[in-house]
Amino acid sequence: MTKGSLILSRRTGFLFLLPTLCFVALFILFPFVWVFVLSFTNQTLTGVTAVQSKFVGLANYLRLLNFDTWMTRGEFGNALRISAQFVFGSAIIGQAGLGLLIAWAFHNRKGTLRETVYTLIILAWIIPDVVVAFTWMAFLDRDKGTLNAVLQLLHLARVDWLIQQPVLSIIIFNTWRGTAFSMLLFSSALATIPPSYLETAEVAGASAWQKFQDIIFPLIRNHVLTDIILITLWTFNTFSPFLITGGGPAFKSELVSIHTFRIAFQFFEFGRGGAIAVTMMVINLILALTYLTVLRRQEVRR
Amino acid sequence: MSSKFQVPRSKLARFVVSRVAFYLLVTLIAAFFALPMLWLVLTPFNPRGTLAAEIPTAPTLANFQLVFANTFAMRALLNSAILGTGAMLLVTLVATLAAYALSRTDVPGRDLLIYALILFSSVVTGTAAMVPIFLMMFYLKLIDTHLGVILVCTGGLLPTAIFIMRDFVEGLPRSYEESALVSGARPWQMFADVVLPLVRPGMMVVAIWAFVNVWGTFLIPFILLRSPTNMPASVAIYSFYTEAGTPIITLTSSYALLFAFPVLVLYLLINWRYGFRFFGGIKR
Numbered sequence: 001m002t003k004g005s006l007i008l009s010r011r012t013g014f015l016f017l018l019p020t021l022c023f024v025a026l027f028i029l030f031p032f033v034w035v036f037v038l039s040f041t042n043q044t045l046t047g048v049t050a051v052q053s054k055f056v057g058l059a060n061y062l063r064l065l066n067f068d069t070w071m072t073r074g075e076f077g078n079a080l081r082i083s084a085q086f087v088f089g090s091a092i093i094g095q096a097g098l099g100l101l102i103a104w105a106f107h108n109r110k111g112t113l114r115e116t117v118y119t120l121i122i123l124a125w126i127i128p129d130v131v132v133a134f135t136w137m138a139f140l141d142r143d144k145g146t147l148n149a150v151l152q153l154l155h156l157a158r159v160d161w162l163i164q165q166p167v168l169s170i171i172i173f174n175t176w177r178g179t180a181f182s183m184l185l186f187s188s189a190l191a192t193i194p195p196s197y198l199e200t201a202e203v204a205g206a207s208a209w210q211k212f213q214d215i216i217f218p219l220i221r222n223h224v225l226t227d228i229i230l231i232t233l234w235t236f237n238t239f240s241p242f243l244i245t246g247g248g249p250a251f252k253s254e255l256v257s258i259h260t261f262r263i264a265f266q267f268f269e270f271g272r273g274g275a276i277a278v279t280m281m282v283i284n285l286i287l288a289l290t291y292l293t294v295l296r297r298q299e300v301r302r
Numbered sequence: 303m304s305s306k307f308q309v310p311r312s313k314l315a316r317f318v319v320s321r322v323a324f325y326l327l328v329t330l331i332a333a334f335f336a337l338p339m340l341w342l343v344l345t346p347f348n349p350r351g352t353l354a355a356e357i358p359t360a361p362t363l364a365n366f367q368l369v370f371a372n373t374f375a376m377r378a379l380l381n382s383a384i385l386g387t388g389a390m391l392l393v394t395l396v397a398t399l400a401a402y403a404l405s406r407t408d409v410p411g412r413d414l415l416i417y418a419l420i421l422f423s424s425v426v427t428g429t430a431a432m433v434p435i436f437l438m439m440f441y442l443k444l445i446d447t448h449l450g451v452i453l454v455c456t457g458g459l460l461p462t463a464i465f466i467m468r469d470f471v472e473g474l475p476r477s478y479e480e481s482a483l484v485s486g487a488r489p490w491q492m493f494a495d496v497v498l499p500l501v502r503p504g505m506m507v508v509a510i511w512a513f514v515n516v517w518g519t520f521l522i523p524f525i526l527l528r529s530p531t532n533m534p535a536s537v538a539i540y541s542f543y544t545e546a547g548t549p550i551i552t553l554t555s556s557y558a559l560l561f562a563f564p565v566l567v568l569y570l571l572i573n574w575r576y577g578f579r580f581f582g583g584i585k586r
Contacts, residue, residue, distance in 0.1 A: 006408060007479050012489045013407030017415075020400035020460060027457025028422045031434035038434060045440070098331075105327055117328060120335040126569055128518030130536045131342065131558045134549075137353070138345070139338040144354035146337050176338060208320065237428035239521050260429040265525055270437060277430035284425040292421065 032281065038274030045268035053271070060275035074251040076276060079259035083236060085167055086174070086255055091235040094175030096228050099182025104212065107190045118183070125180035133243035136173050137162075140244075162245055166253035170241040177240065182227050189223040190216065222298055229291040233284060256280055346556035353551065365556035375557055377531060378538030381448070382561075385534055386517040388452040393463045393512040394505050396456070401467030401504075402497060406479075423461035431458075432525050439526055446528040454526065455516045463508050470504025507576060510568050517564065535561045 008016070039060055043053035064070070070077030102121070106114045124132070139146050140161040148158040161169045193216065201211050217224075239257050241247075247254035247262065254262070260280060264273025340355035346365050348358035369375050404412055435454055436445075444450030478500065482492040498505075520536045527533055530541070539561065542553045 007406040007476060007483065008403060008489055010407055010409055013403040013409045016399040016403035017409065019396040020464065023396065023457045023460050024419065027435065027454060028426045031431055031438065032422060032426045034438070035434040102331060105324060113328065117332050120332060124335055126514065126565055127562050128536060128565060129520050130539050131562045134554060134558050135338055135342045138341040141353040144352055146340055146355045150337065176335065233424055239429055243520065257429045260433065264433045270433060273433045277433040280430040281425050284427070288421050288424045292417065
């Protein structure tokens with residue numbers, strides 16, 4: 001960072017920062033601390049425990065991590081397993097994989113075709129959640145949905161997507177929804193590769209896959225890592241699939257984010273919900289720290 | 303050139319194969335991203351819309367008239383605009399002040415603050431963050447108020463907004479500010495008269511980004527608001543059901559398209575003015 005002359009005194013600078021500090025303290029730091037406190041109590045919204053919540057020690061965590069029942073439908077372990085499938089399928093394979101494929105396919109190409117495809121993918125990314133949710137409910141509908149109509153054209157069997165394949169449905173949905181970010185990130189990463197590298201390989205007769213494996217991938221490895229950590233974090237925390245499946249049928253697509261919502265905001269058990277929220281935040285913290293480590297390493301190298 | 307003539311057939315074959323593979327791939331990708339949107343584009347103009355994406359035989363705007371005549375639906379759009387505008391103004395103002403201070407002072411722990419911001423804003427997020435935030439709003443008596451939603455949204459968007467702003471502020475030449483101070487302007491005057499006009503493009507980007515985010519947000523108003531008259535469109539869209547409990551497709555689809563419309567316009571504006579790209583710390 002360049003150290004220029006100081007335009008503002010420390011006091012004025014602090015005043016400029018004051019509103020931000022208030023917001024961060026109130027909406028980020030305080031909730032982070034309070035949710036830990038909550039998770040050790042039996043706080044609820046209504047009833048006796050709403051007014052006089054008691055310290056219950058690790059009871060909420062023991063219930064969460066009760067390994068006899070935790071894989072039952074609607075329990076935490078099950079939600080964790082579904083979230084893992086969801087993140088692996090939709091973020092790592094889906095968004096990062098497809099995003100890289102698209103960025104690579106359009107590498108060094110310009111023109112209307114690229115603009116059209118990129119615009120489509122970006123639109124899928126920026127349209128509001130509820131609008132895409134309705135659109136996807138129609139798309140996946142058993143009787144009238146476009147997807148089944150296409151399958152029928154291809155002489156394939158119709159599928160009742162949201163009932164028979166709820167996890168696969170939200171994986172495909174979230175891939176569609178979020179590929180734009182990875183695609184844009186990889187596009188700008190690929191644009192930094194000097195064309196001469198690839199031309200040399202071309203002359204040497206390298207195949208497309210060899211070029212990707214030996215030249216492109218090593219040069220963008222850090223971008224791939226950055227991308228995967230960020231989209232894993234976002235995908236793990238997303239609530240949008242709730243708008244399509246509601247976590248069902250029978251908790252089959254209940255992600256951890258939806259599980260937290262159900263315990264805290266449908267049962268209003270804030271102690272128990274707090275324990276799940278703490279677990280989520282610890283997972284987030286590990287991912288975010290990994291991200292920062294990668295960033296620092298890149299800066300040191302530079 | 304000579305090598306081209308030595309192995310013309312394999313070169314040609316490879317060229318043809320790669321061309322065919324490319325267009326096949328692009329067709330599949332375009333189909334995957336376009337097909338789900340067909341319903342959204344076609345159904346609002348169909349007098350008898352269903353869940354099928356059908357080209358309307360007699361396209362009509364009657365569904366939109368139905369929406370405009372529905373006071374609850376229009377009230378909800380107004381609520382979305384209130385929430386979006388409120389959070390937009392607050393985020394833009396607070397983030398600009400912070401980004402400027404972070405760039406032009408040596409407040410102790412400045413770098414630490416930046417790292418803590420990235421770290422905690424990505425950790426305290428989503429449903430997990432809403433557990434303590436809901437209780438906090440409950441005790442502050444801000445449940446079912448627009449102010450509560452605006453404050454929570456601002457808190458969530460602020461860290462990223464500061465990163466986007468920092469990009470723009472760091473790019474400003476300092477000489478204007480220095481000469482303003484030399485000629486005796488107070489820091490606040492200098493900020494308002496010299497800095498703000500210069501960072502206007504950055505403020506535009508942050509403002510549009512914040513507005514689009516809050517306009518589309520579902521989880522926060524869904525959890526914090528109670529009364530139907532306060533609901534933004536993202537929550538109210540779930541109210542258009544028949545007495546039998548099935549959604550009224552004509553109304554829902556046209557409302558959905560209407561709700562997505564401002565986002566599309568703002569995207570086009572950003573794309574036209576600045577080109578759609580990454581702003582802030584993400585681009586690496």
